[in-house]
Amino acid sequence: MENKIRSIVFSFFDMAKIPYKEIRKGVWVANIPETEENFFGNVSLLEFTFQRDLAEEHRNVELVCEGSFLLRKIIERMSVLPRVSRVFSKRIPETPPQSLTVVTDSSYYRSKVVFNYKVTFHCEQNKDKLYSVLADTAFGVININDNLFEVDMNEFSETPDSNLKIEDSGYDILKLYMEACQRLEDEILTDIKDLRCRNEEKYNQSIKVFDDYLDEQKNELLKKKENVSFHLYFFQKEEEIDKMLANLEEERKRKTAELQDKYKVKVSVTLINAVVLCIPTIGAASSKAKRTISSKL
């Protein structure tokens, strides 16, 4: 884990163009540019370590570890920048999918797209789930997995084989994304139903307690109002009680809205990144084939 965290932090510094160096064993210092000082708690020199014992010994050295607030902020900041990459399979060209017409015996790159999603269920205990949806633009097939897709760089390269053309499948990427989202929603539907059920139950319990509480208070006030004529300044007293009753209703509205908001099911879907996988395929994508697939979907 420490190595992973180290890679994340150093990559972040590289991306943000923040220079850093190791000043003594296990302790690094980063020169924070003025524009970034706020992010790092208003320091211009950030000394940091990944080792707890060193941080314990030198209290001015920031500990970056699992559970450190700085790490969380860095990860959040990195995630804000959506990334898209394209890689090329090193494998030998594969047989074309049935639906494609082979026109020549040459080869080309056909695209698959991986959408990596983070789904956050906002509830008492926020829960994050990670999914990857793999779509083959030629087949129109969509598979969903409940973890993120990791590109094995032994099988892929960032530079294409110059002999192969990158052919477009004819599939609209926007529509593909929406289909992937639809598939994802199907996948999380049960979780949402469960969550909704639980929240509804809790909301009903809470609102009942609260309503009873207000109703009883209201009844007490109404009783007082009935007896107010015995009071010397009964007009004044009556007005006072009416005001208190109005306040109770205000309080009811406020609290009901607060509870509704608290127990409302909220699910947010973030597309972490997308990777276009180019697969060498025998033949060539014909325009006829493109149209056929497109209209099928």
Add this chain to the structure above:
Amino acid sequence: MVTASLKKRAEKAPLIKVESKNDLSFTFQIKGKAFQQGYLFLNPQMKELFPFNGELCSVTFIDDDNFSHSAIYHKMRGYMVCLTFNEWWEKNKVKDGSIVTIELLDSEKKVYNLKLVNKEPKEDKRDEEKIEFRFSPSLDSCISYDSSNLEVLRRIVKNEYSPIAETNMVQMGVNVACGYCSEDLLSLKSCFGVSTYFHQVQTAKTVIEKLNGRALLADEVGLGKTIEAGLILKEYLLRGMAKKILILTPASLITQWQEELKTKFDLTFKNHLEINDWDDSDLIIASLDTAKSTKNQEFVKKIKYDLLIVDEAHKLKNRKTKNWKFVNAINTKYLLMLTATPIQNDMIELFNLISILKPGHLSTVQKFKDDFLTEKDKRLPKNSLKLKEMLSEIMIRHRRADTLIKFPQRFVHTYSIELNDDEAELYNELTDFIRKKYYTLPTHKNPRGINRLTLILLQKLMGSSTHALANALDKMIASNYYKDDFDVSLKKMLDMANNVKESKKGQVLMEIVNSLNEKVIIFTQFRGTQDYIVKMLQSKGYSVAVFNGQMSQSEKDKCIEDFRNEKQILVSTESGGEGRNLQFCKYLINFDLPWNPMRIEQRIGRIHRLGQNDDVHIINLSAKDTIESYVLELLDKKINLFRLIIGELEMILGNMQSKRTLEQIIIDIVTMSPNRETMKRKFKTLGTKLEKALETHSEITRAQEEVFNGE
């Protein structure tokens, strides 16, 4: 490219013709395939109703049956893609020649109404019911899609690829963040100096997992409620469940909270003086009085907080007060209220506190009174088992006895020292000077006098050591600021200070240190005294570590490490060692005594805290018949300061019901008394008040015991 062919179709736009158009809507006739298969192609006239900046935008269409259709608008290519258009088409029996109107409903949220104008009357309802609507993005309104998702798509469309290493790194970050095991407290992994006791971890877990983040933390004093609150707040931050946090505390504890959160939890909270606006920072700490002031309270009430922490929550015991009403009106998802004494005079106070956390949990006031209050004593409950059961759903209270933590004893040794003649003479000279000069304080007409603060400082310096006093006098004379008549007095006292042969306190200190073969911390308030002590100890061959506020962070770290590993004595000023673990030392010498008892408590807290396994010895050096000796007598004899549990002092002083701090009261006594006798009498009166405050505190403590632990 497929887009090329789409573009051609869109550009030619022979299929859709706008029939009519105004600023908010357009009507068109459907022809061919321009509006089906999940697409709607727009001609230039139609595009005017979608004047968005981004290349890709999310748009929502609401149809006549109130179904939402989520679409993505590709501005450059002029088309909408929506997976549910086909279903709408089928459901409404749309055909070539049908007339459709699209009307803008909400430009900010990009919501439009989709309406079939020449809709055929419904013939067979059963047929209609056969058509099933599928979910599409955002159709189920509880699902929201992050706006950055479209940026990913835009990059694919535009072929803007990043190196795979960067993409992988972002992904690894998300994986690390999501991979945390929620059964453990993440906050524990990066906390410092927090001796995590079972009861604290248990409290944090219970609040988060069972009490849904709204709880009254009512541990007995000294068990670390602040640590519990810190663990919970950090956990919420790390799990991404809280972002905006407000801590309300008495003004005297703001700095202490800030320091603890920084040193132990690595969290930087801004106090109200460091912000321009209450929305400036996500992590704010302020006094309850500041937040509820007329100037601020409306701003605070408007903000939606994720977590609110109220320290010393017993200040909300009365629901008719501004404090109660203000905190009750703050919009917050999670709420922690901290107090060791939820009941002070009356059980209703407990009811009022719980009403903020969970209104109705204890029913109404009247019912609560009927069910749980005895007629004889407002502080005693009936049905206590039932009450305890109800409280367990909202309140957590640990007693020291329950935690099985060993609390070492504290031994106090006070040395009452007779000053040498020359020291006593200087002391009296200075005290008289201060008493006389207090009435000739600088004014607008006569600004070159000695101000009140300086006079008090001189008195405190004298109480510390003649060396500290001499240093200060030397600087004052050199500054050439003070008027001639003052100058003469100052010079006279400087001569007297310089002529003091030997310090009696210094001698006693050396005798004490000689008799100990242990590590010792010596506290003083002043640098001048610190230099003197260090020099004296070093001349006798002792190894000494020096700690003060002028040192850099790394120098401070090194000093503490030296003291831990090799040096026998640490000489520290007030700034010494906040949040640092010094429990390896068990002897503390107060060479001088601050007039502010909270500072004395902080000194003691450096070594006598959770984690200390040995008994602790506190040694006070006090010169007879000095102000310091009166202060010491007040604090030691009247409120047992040196035997109190850390945190208890604030509670006792809170019972004095005074707007002034104890230090301010002492300063007034010293400066406003015309002679020693009056001063002594005033100190005596103050002592009586302190005794009463302690008595009230004892009664309150007993009440908690009866309510929460009695049968």
